[in-house]
Amino acid sequence: MNDHSHTHSAAGEVSSFLLTVPFLIALIVYIWAAAYSKRWPFYRSVFWTGGILCALGALIGPLAEKAHTDFTAHMAGHLLLGMAAPLFLALAAPMTLLLRTLHVNHARLLAKALKSKLVRFISDPTTTLFLNIGGLWLLYTTSLYAAMHEHTFLHVLIHLHVFWAGYLFTVSIVYIDPVSHRRSFLYRAVALVFALAGHGILSKYLYAHPPDGVPAAQAEAGSMLMYYGGDAIDLVLIIVFCFQWYKAARPRSVLA
Amino acid sequence: MNDQRKYGKNQIHYSARNLWSGFLFGIGFIAFFDEMVFHQLLHWHHFYDKSTTGIGLVSDGFFHAFSWLATVGGLFLFADLRRRHALWLKRWFGGVLLGAGVFQLYDGTIQHKLMGIHQIRYVENILPYDLTWNISAALFIIVGAVIVLQTKKEISYE
Numbered sequence: 001m002n003d004h005s006h007t008h009s010a011a012g013e014v015s016s017f018l019l020t021v022p023f024l025i026a027l028i029v030y031i032w033a034a035a036y037s038k039r040w041p042f043y044r045s046v047f048w049t050g051g052i053l054c055a056l057g058a059l060i061g062p063l064a065e066k067a068h069t070d071f072t073a074h075m076a077g078h079l080l081l082g083m084a085a086p087l088f089l090a091l092a093a094p095m096t097l098l099l100r101t102l103h104v105n106h107a108r109l110l111a112k113a114l115k116s117k118l119v120r121f122i123s124d125p126t127t128t129l130f131l132n133i134g135g136l137w138l139l140y141t142t143s144l145y146a147a148m149h150e151h152t153f154l155h156v157l158i159h160l161h162v163f164w165a166g167y168l169f170t171v172s173i174v175y176i177d178p179v180s181h182r183r184s185f186l187y188r189a190v191a192l193v194f195a196l197a198g199h200g201i202l203s204k205y206l207y208a209h210p211p212d213g214v215p216a217a218q219a220e221a222g223s224m225l226m227y228y229g230g231d232a233i234d235l236v237l238i239i240v241f242c243f244q245w246y247k248a249a250r251p252r253s254v255l256a
Numbered sequence: 257m258n259d260q261r262k263y264g265k266n267q268i269h270y271s272a273r274n275l276w277s278g279f280l281f282g283i284g285f286i287a288f289f290d291e292m293v294f295h296q297l298l299h300w301h302h303f304y305d306k307s308t309t310g311i312g313l314v315s316d317g318f319f320h321a322f323s324w325l326a327t328v329g330g331l332f333l334f335a336d337l338r339r340r341h342a343l344w345l346k347r348w349f350g351g352v353l354l355g356a357g358v359f360q361l362y363d364g365t366i367q368h369k370l371m372g373i374h375q376i377r378y379v380e381n382i383l384p385y386d387l388t389w390n391i392s393a394a395l396f397i398i399v400g401a402v403i404v405l406q407t408k409k410e411i412s413y414e
Binding site: 204 | 303304308313314316317318320321322324328329331332335336339340
């Protein structure tokens with residue numbers, strides 16, 4: 001019994017370490033680049049720091065500990081890692097900062113890579129919608145959720161997926177960084193509605209059909225947190241999206 | 257001087273946008289009202305009713321998602337009309353009533369009754385609640401349609 005919990009926490013430490021370090025490095029590199037770059041807006045650094053803190057809040061500390069046994073805590077972590085952190089990080093325009101900071105030759109190579117067909121494919125809202133919402137359905141409606149708590153490797157992989165799918169989805173809907181393959185507002189709005197709906201439907205489904213090994217009471221509280229918390233974060237995403245339309249659709253001629 | 261006429265021209269040019277802005281906001285507003293009053297404050301509605309059908313869950317999910325985007329999008333369209341000096345409040349309000357009425361009628365008939373999402377209130381005699389709900393929805397639609405048709409007449413007079 002003791003042994004079992006011991007190996008569990010050791011594995012937990014390994015996965016926390018593997019997941020945390022990249023975020024810490026990202027924080028240091030960004031702040032360094034922001035200080036190095038001339039006139040980089042301060043609020044963008046605030047967004048970046050906020051996003052990193054959201055991710056860390058889900059990966060280490062009391063919430064991450066509790067998430068192993070408590071579905072509501074797991075869901076709070078999911079909202080932080082898969083939705084709040086990506087939104088904050090996207091608003092920090094990391095690619096713009098990177099392109100500015102890199103040596104001009106490297107920046108050109110990166111810009112060229114961003115125009116590639118692969119990037120076009122994985123940054124299309126339809127793709128990111130499936131990666132994001134499809135991944136969640138797979139996680140919570142199959143035995144994957146239970147398996148995640150048994151295997152460290154799976155734990156790391158799923159958390160990486162939740163974060164990256166959330167990030168790719170966010171940047172495929174709102175264009176903060178330069179985008180070479182732009183999609184129309186209507187196309188993105190439709191993808192956004194499908195994503196919101198997929199998230200909401202899954203929340204209500206989980207309310208009645210808990211994942212393997214999750215008690216009913218926890219599933220109810222967790223799914224309601226998923227539903228309303230998701231709505232709150234999505235509201236910010238929707239406002240940013242509509243504001244971008246408002247700016248893009250401004251009248252060209254001067255009105256009296 | 258001739259500002260008055262110029263604004264009128266903008267309103268007519270953007271008459272469809274006035275209607276759509278109101279319609280979207282109407283859907284969003286009534287869905288928000290439903291969530292706030294009946295789910296959160298009164299606790300009449302259930303988050304999930306065990307008799308909800310699969311299709312009901314999907315329909316509810318899509319309408320909820322759409323209404324969330326519609327609320328914000330409708331308001332940004334409103335702001336856009338204002339900056340173009342094209343806001344036509346009467347037509348916009350007609351759109352609000354139409355949007356609210358259409359959504360409430362859909363919610364009250366197809367979603368509540370046919371798909372069994374959740375009932376308005378869990379009481380023995382639900383009929384008065386259903387009647388109030390759907391008749392008020394029908395009234396919204398009728399008044400909204402009258403206003404929209406009236407403003408449409410004003411367009412053709414121009």
